[in-house]
Amino acid sequence: MSPSEPAGRHLGLDLGATNLKWTVVEHADGAWQALDRGQVLTRVAGGPDAIVAQLGEIGREAMVRWPGVSTAGVGIPGLYDPVSGSTRFLVNLPGAWDGHPVAGPVSAALGVPVALINDARAFGLAELRLGAGRGADSMVGLTLGTGVGGVIAIDGRVHQGHDGTAGEIGHQTIDPDGPSCNCGNHGCLEAFARADRIAEACGTATAEEAVERARAGDRAALDGLERVGRYLGIGIANMITVISPDKVVIGGGIAAAGDLLLGPARDEIARRVRTTSVSAVELVTAELGTWAGAIGAAIHGAEQGPIGSIPAPAAGSVPAPAAGSVPAPSAGR
Numbered sequence: 234m235s236p237s238e239p240a241g242r243h244l245g246l247d248l249g250a251t252n253l254k255w256t257v258v259e260h261a262d263g264a265w266q267a268l269d270r271g272q273v274l275t276r277v278a279g280g281p282d283a284i285v286a287q288l289g290e291i292g293r294e295a296m297v298r299w300p301g302v303s304t305a306g307v308g309i310p311g312l313y314d315p316v317s318g319s320t321r322f323l324v325n326l327p328g329a330w331d332g333h334p335v336a337g338p339v340s341a342a343l344g345v346p347v348a349l350i351n352d353a354r355a356f357g358l359a360e361l362r363l364g365a366g367r368g369a370d371s372m373v374g375l376t377l378g379t380g381v382g383g384v385i386a387i388d389g390r391v392h393q394g395h396d397g398t399a400g401e402i403g404h405q406t407i408d409p410d411g412p413s414c415n416c417g418n419h420g421c422l423e424a425f426a427r428a429d430r431i432a433e434a435c436g437t438a439t440a441e442e443a444v445e446r447a448r449a450g451d452r453a454a455l456d457g458l459e460r461v462g463r464y465l466g467i468g469i470a471n472m473i474t475v476i477s478p479d480k481v482v483i484g485g486g487i488a489a490a491g492d493l494l495l496g497p498a499r500d501e502i503a504r505r506v507r508t509t510s511v512s513a514v515e516l517v518t519a520e521l522g523t524w525a526g527a528i529g530a531a532i533h534g535a536e537q538g539p540i541g542s543i544p545a546p547a548a549g550s551v552p553a554p555a556a557g558s559v560p561a562p563s564a565g566r
């Protein structure tokens with residue numbers, strides 16, 4: 234979709250392990266605007282079928298309230314197959330998600346084409362279009378929370394790779410002999426910078442407590458955040474060296490640590506980046522908060538349009554996502 238096309242409304246759904254968020258965005262005169270939003274608790278206990286049904290219900294309610302929606306996008310907390318519209322592996326949602334159709338049934342419920350996008354890529358797309366990444370040609374984004382999500386934008390577009398997995402900045406190896414990571418590798422950036430490892434590094438029960446204690450001057454917490462910030466800085470320095478982005482956008486709950494974490498990261502970036510001018514790279518915190526995922530999903534659906542999305546079936550027909558096109562998930566991922 235080019236910015237010159239007429240105004241349109243687009244639905245975004247963000248599937249989280251705790252909350253299912255929705256938003257309706259409008260695209261007019263090349264600018265994006267969120268019109269409305271809301272959230273409900275995700276029906277986790279019902280498993281994948283109940284959750285997919287809930288995506289359809291919440292989406293329908295939003296579309297009744299905001300008529301004229303022509304596309305939808307769903308933010309997925311993990312890996313998916315963009316061709317079949319099925320999930321492959323979700324980190325924090327229990328149930329048999331491997332090969333589970335999502336885009337097909339949601340599209341059937343809503344009557345509009347539906348495209349899936351990884352939630353970190355959705356965050357990045359939203360920040361790029363109407364948040365802290367506005368105006369950037371190339372951007373690197375990280376979400377710091379339960380895990381470390383990543384996104385890379387080049388030439389004003391989020392780079393998806395062939396299967397939507399591009400930009401997994403959190404799973405670059407920072408230390409070859411480092412601690413285990415949920416992806417199956419060792420020494421990933423996420424293995425140092427995810428919330429529970431931050432807490433561990435600071436000797437606290439949670440990452441939030443680590444930040445609180447550090448603010449109060451607790452030495453162990455300050456040292457822990459500095460160590461984690463250093464790893465974070467190495468990871469970001471690698472990305473700056475490879476991408477040479479205009480902006481680096483840091484989001485997620487842990488970003489609230491601010492300079493306690495980003496200060497050491499900045500120092501490390503200044504030490505490690507030798508090939509490009511670090512002063513030309515803006516390191517900023519995200520602007521859209523917890524709604525970035527839903528907003529980015531809506532924009533992704535809009536930009537994919539009918540091509541690249543799973544189309545809504547004709548009335549009375551059964552949705553049939555492409556069978557046999559689901560690649561086998563790689564081990565441990």
Ligand SMILES: [Zn+2]
Nearest residue numbers: 404414416421
């Ligand atoms: Zn990993």
